[in-house]
Amino acid sequence: MRGSSFDGRGDGENRVAQFPSRNGAGSGGVDATGVLDSRLLPDQEFVAQWDAVIVEPSQKDRLLSQAILNFTLRDKVNRSNLPLHGLIVLHGPPGTGKTSLARGLAARTAEAIRKLGQFRFIEVEPHALAGAALGKSQRAVRDLLGQTVAEQAERGPLIVLLDEVETLAADRNRMSMDANPIDVHRATDAVLAQLDQLAAKYPHLLFIATSNFTRAVDGAFLSRADLIENVGLPGPEACRAILASAVQELAKSYEAVGHILKDSDFERAAKQCVGLDGRRIRKLVISACALRKQTAIDPSGLTGADLLTAAKQAQNESKSVLEGQS
Ligand SMILES: Nc1ncnc2c1ncn2[C@@H]1O[C@H](COP(=O)(O)OP(=O)(O)O)[C@@H](O)[C@H]1O
Numbered sequence: 001m002r003g004s005s006f007d008g009r010g011d012g013e014n015r016v017a018q019f020p021s022r023n024g025a026g027s028g029g030v031d032a033t034g035v036l037d038s039r040l041l042p043d044q045e046f047v048a049q050w051d052a053v054i055v056e057p058s059q060k061d062r063l064l065s066q067a068i069l070n071f072t073l074r075d076k077v078n079r080s081n082l083p084l085h086g087l088i089v090l091h092g093p094p095g096t097g098k099t100s101l102a103r104g105l106a107a108r109t110a111e112a113i114r115k116l117g118q119f120r121f122i123e124v125e126p127h128a129l130a131g132a133a134l135g136k137s138q139r140a141v142r143d144l145l146g147q148t149v150a151e152q153a154e155r156g157p158l159i160v161l162l163d164e165v166e167t168l169a170a171d172r173n174r175m176s177m178d179a180n181p182i183d184v185h186r187a188t189d190a191v192l193a194q195l196d197q198l199a200a201k202y203p204h205l206l207f208i209a210t211s212n213f214t215r216a217v218d219g220a221f222l223s224r225a226d227l228i229e230n231v232g233l234p235g236p237e238a239c240r241a242i243l244a245s246a247v248q249e250l251a252k253s254y255e256a257v258g259h260i261l262k263d264s265d266f267e268r269a270a271k272q273c274v275g276l277d278g279r280r281i282r283k284l285v286i287s288a289c290a291l292r293k294q295t296a297i298d299p300s301g302l303t304g305a306d307l308l309t310a311a312k313q314a315q316n317e318s319k320s321v322l323e324g325q326s
């Protein structure tokens with residue numbers, strides 16, 4: 001599931017400070033059910049997340065151009081003739097950098113457009129909404145989109161992240177009634193209706209949605225998207241770059257570790273990473289340190305061979321998970 005420890009914000013109801021700091025998590029000052037974070041943009045932490053994700057530069061360009069266009073064009077064109085809904089969708093396997101890209105895209109967009117005033121950011125956690133008691137999620141969605149988002153959009157340019165949107169905009173055609181209560185069905189309707197209303201009313205509002213399972217996302221939701229980008233598993237070069245970046249991170253604290261990058265086992269380990277997702281590859285360096293008590297105590301002793309062992313283990317684990325699924 002989502003890594004809430006990732007940003008160290010904790011999970012308390014009061015995670016959005018009553019006295020928001022000027023920057024960083026909670027600086028947007030929004031405290032409502034289903035809102036995981038709210039910030040003023042641009043935000044350096046998000047920019048760093050954008051930079052850390054290694055994908056084809058052309059993909060980042062497409063995302064950024066589409067997001068910028070939303071703010072330059074949407075208040076100038078008639079929606080019936082040139083439909084721009086203000087929705088970008090990122091989909092792909094878990095751990096491929098979608099959430100990081102979405103947050104980073106928000107920050108980079110705000111950076112690129114200065115003349116519209118203070119950009120704000122809200123991250124919605126659909127699980128919190130859908131997890132509400134049966135019969136309540138429709139209402140929770142309505143409150144969140146119709147009130148919280150609308151209020152923030154009134155204040156100025158706003159970017160809303162709908163992370164793991166499959167929970168909210170579940171595909172009604174694929175849903176079995178016993179597995180997915182009617183409530184989810186209604187929640188999907190509520191999302192679509194609200195999106196249309198919000199899009200029509202606020203031209204300086206952009207939704208960025210992510211999904212780990214595109215096939216689970218409602219077709220009517222996807223058809224509203226102005227851009228749908230698939231974020232796939234990293235290719236061989238990207239795998240190597242991700243592994244190198246994780247080693248470099250460790251080398252910031254344990255300088256000796258930097259030598260691993262020149263080791264032939266590093267290249268072997270990088271090859272072993274093909275087929276793993278970016279998160280798994282970054283975690284390899286940590287698993288490698290945990291192979292021996294000695295390196296756990298002092299990671300300076302980490303070797304290329306450790307990295308290779310950890311990479312092989314990760315491949316075997318991911319194979320056995322896949323076999324278990326088939
Ligand atoms: N292509 C990639 N390049 C570099 N790091 C990546 C890549 N894909 C994932 N990661 C790293 O994995 C972690 C999880 O990424 P996240 O954005 O939460 O993925 P997702 O939302 O697709 O599950 C982050 O630390 C991210 O930097």
Ligand SMILES: [Mg+2]
Pocket residue numbers: 095098099100163164210
């Ligand atoms: Mg994610």
